[in-house]
Every structure is written in C-alpha cells, then in structure tokens.
Amino acid sequence: MKSKMIFGFHAVTARLRHDASSIEEIYIDAERRDPRMKELIRAIQAAGVRMIQADDARLNAIVGTRRHQGVVAKAGQLSLARNLDELLDGIEGPPLLLVLDGVTDPHNLGACLRVADGAGAHAVIAPKDRAVGLNATAAKVASGAADTMPYITVTNLARTLRELKEREILLIGTTDDAEKNLYQADFSGPAALVMGSEGEGMRRLTRETCDVLVGIPMFGSVESLNVSVASGVCLYEARRQRLV
Numbered sequence: 001m002k003s004k005m006i007f008g009f010h011a012v013t014a015r016l017r018h019d020a021s022s023i024e025e026i027y028i029d030a031e032r033r034d035p036r037m038k039e040l041i042r043a044i045q046a047a048g049v050r051m052i053q054a055d056d057a058r059l060n061a062i063v064g065t066r067r068h069q070g071v072v073a074k075a076g077q078l079s080l081a082r083n084l085d086e087l088l089d090g091i092e093g094p095p096l097l098l099v100l101d102g103v104t105d106p107h108n109l110g111a112c113l114r115v116a117d118g119a120g121a122h123a124v125i126a127p128k129d130r131a132v133g134l135n136a137t138a139a140k141v142a143s144g145a146a147d148t149m150p151y152i153t154v155t156n157l158a159r160t161l162r163e164l165k166e167r168e169i170l171l172i173g174t175t176d177d178a179e180k181n182l183y184q185a186d187f188s189g190p191a192a193l194v195m196g197s198e199g200e201g202m203r204r205l206t207r208e209t210c211d212v213l214v215g216i217p218m219f220g221s222v223e224s225l226n227v228s229v230a231s232g233v234c235l236y237e238a239r240r241q242r243l244v
Contacts, residue, residue: 003024003075004136005072005075007065008067008071009040010140010144011139011144012073013043014147015073015147016043016047017144019147020047020049024074025073026044026049026073027052027059028044028052028071029055030053031056031070032070037070059072065136065137067137084152084154097123097191098192099126099157099161100124100126100131101127101157101202102197104197105132107137108132109132109138110138110139112231113138113145114142114143114228115232116235117142119239124150125152125153125157125192126157128154134151161194164192165209167190170191171191171212172185172191172193172234174202175196175201175207175214180213180215182214182237183237184214186241187241191238193231194210195230195234216230216234
C-alpha cells in the first residue's frame, strides 16, 4: 500500500478516528507539551500507533512546509472509489456530486473537499490538467475529508459531463450572469454542481454542457464568493431540498 504524509492536528486526528490501523507512524514536535498536543498523544497511545519525537527542522523537511503544527503522520491510502463508474455504481439514492472546473489553489480544493463531505456529497470530480492535485496542503485544509471524500480526476472533463448526463444526472452550473438564481434550481434528484475556477469561472465548453445555469444572489458590495464558500452555499441548498 502506497504511503503518504498527513500533517496538522485536524487531519491526523481525523485519520486516527477513521482508521488508525492505516497509520504507520506519527511524528510529533518534542518541544510541544500544550493541552492540544497532550490530548493527541493520549489518542495516539490509545490507538497503539508508533510515535516518534522529532524537532521542528525535521518535521519541516518531511512535509516541505512549516504549517504542520508539530504533528505529521505517515499513513497508507484509504480505499475510495477510483473512477467514475465505480463511484456511480456504488451510490444508493440520487447522486450529489461537486465538479470543479480548473481550481488551482490547494487551499480552495481542501476547503471544497471539506464542505462536500459536510454536505453529504458523494464525490468531487476535477480534470487532471489545469487543476491542482490532491497534495499535502489540500489534505491538511480538508481536515480529514481527503480520506473520506472520493476525489476523482478525469482526463476529459467535457466527456465526463456528457457521461453524467447519459446517467440522467442534472448538470447545474454556476455563473454570475445566470438568469436563474440558486434557489430556483432543483437539486432533489440526481445532480452535479459545476463550479468554475477561481478567476475565470467555467470554461466555455463546460458551460455549454450544463443543463441549467444558476447564480448565487449577492446582497452586499462584493460581486462573488470564493469557490469553496460558493460550493458550500450550493451544496447545503441541495441538502436542504433533499431533507424537505
């Protein structure tokens, strides 16, 4: 099983709770003895995971960033759906998907994974090119959602969108100039929410492939929301409709 490095309190704690057996070892900052670290150490010991003390310089070298908060875990990959067919064949009930067309900031990707998990979406789909991969920074920002939310990358996003339509999944694209607003969209059936990139929005072909376009009503002075915030707003509206 291929291993990866997970860092930060939220991400490591989430993996401990979700599947401690998948963790090979956890490195902790030997100088940190605050209540948060003590609580984590107790959880590590209770799970029987090997714990290694390390200094800040070593932790920086392991993950290539200083934003590890003094905790880094070496863990195996969890078993999630690996492709679109495997994902869709395993879903019970109407699918709810988040499609990201060209998100390039790992912080935005991590936040999108987190809100997708929170709203009960079944997967996040993105193109392999012109988009950020699921790196360590994205996983940290996701606060554990990278281990539970399938992140499926596809070679040709337009073709993938057509495949979703063939499975009778409604493609709901988001754009500032849409005639309809979010609350006029029907998320009660199989649906895929399509979000554009941070600066340019959806590409032309992506936009043309969508079944319906909606916008998020803005009542203040700003013109738009961050892609992860917008994803959260839309996904929770979808979840609200499904709970009615």
